Amino acid sequence: QKEVEQNSGPLSVPEGAIASLNCTYSDRGSQSFFWYRQYSGKSPELIMFIYSNGDKEDGRFTAQLNKASQYVSLLIRDSQPSDSATYLCAVTGDSGYSTLTFGKGTMLLVSP
Amino acid sequence: ETGVTQTPRHLVMGMTNKKSLKCEQHLGHNAMYWYKQSAKKPLELMFVYSLEERVENNSVPSRFSPECPNSSHLFLHLHTLQPEDSALYLCASSLNFRDTDTQYFGPGTRLTVL
Numbered sequence: 001q002k003e004v005e006q007n008s009g010p011l012s013v014p015e016g017a018i019a020s021l022n023c024t025y026s027d028r029g030s031q032s033f034f035w036y037r038q039y040s041g042k043s044p045e046l047i048m049f050i051y052s053n054g055d056k057e058d059g060r061f062t063a064q065l066n067k068a069s070q071y072v073s074l075l076i077r078d079s080q081p082s083d084s085a086t087y088l089c090a091v092t093g094d095s096g097y098s099t100l101t102f103g104k105g106t107m108l109l110v111s112p
Numbered sequence: 113e114t115g116v117t118q119t120p121r122h123l124v125m126g127m128t129n130k131k132s133l134k135c136e137q138h139l140g141h142n143a144m145y146w147y148k149q150s151a152k153k154p155l156e157l158m159f160v161y162s163l164e165e166r167v168e169n170n171s172v173p174s175r176f177s178p179e180c181p182n183s184s185h186l187f188l189h190l191h192t193l194q195p196e197d198s199a200l201y202l203c204a205s206s207l208n209f210r211d212t213d214t215q216y217f218g219p220g221t222r223l224t225v226l
Contacts, residue, residue, distance in 0.1 A: 034215075098211050099157065
């Protein structure tokens with residue numbers, strides 16, 4: 001059974017701070033990793049994807065991947081109240097196909 | 113319309129009813145997915161179609177029946193559902209069924225089974 005674990009939160013940070021969201025996965029053969037943001041009552045929207053070990057930056061967002069530790073994280077710099085949402089970590093397997101296993105998500109609350 | 117659309121957005125049905133959920137993608141993608149999202153549970157993949165052929169069926173009960181008549185449309189036919197089937201049903205699409213292809217989600221159908 002493939003598992004993706006996330007702290008459910010809520011993670012509370014003040015506006016302007018760095019929010020750090022973490023995710024661990026059980027399938028050592030996982031190849032692709034995605035972060036989605038889901039506002040309450042809405043559908044998930046892609047924030048970032050990462051395939052290789054290391055860091056990947058896109059604006060205020062940085063994804064970090066460590067395959068040896070089976071760990072992926074998302075950093076949000078200069079957090080804004082509009083970043084308040086649930087962040088979903090999703091991981092593919094080793095089949096080469098887009099079969100995603102999702103974590104339960106971490107709720108982020110950014111206070112003004 | 114752009115992206116991935118789903119209809120209806122809300123559906124209330126009795127356990128003896130038959131209804132269908134519709135998904136349409138306007139992105140030129142070749143793979144489409146049905147997911148179920150229940151409270152306090154992660155998104156669960158139900159079905160995957162790639163080039164109109166079903167390639168994944170995650171042990172979903174037969175009361176859920178998918179149909180993919182072409183690469184732009186996906187249906188989920190529902191019959192004799194149970195109250196525990198109440199959830200948000202999300203459709204997604206990706207360019208192809210490769211693990212590097214990003215999945216884009218529709219707005220979902222909120223289903224309530226009485």
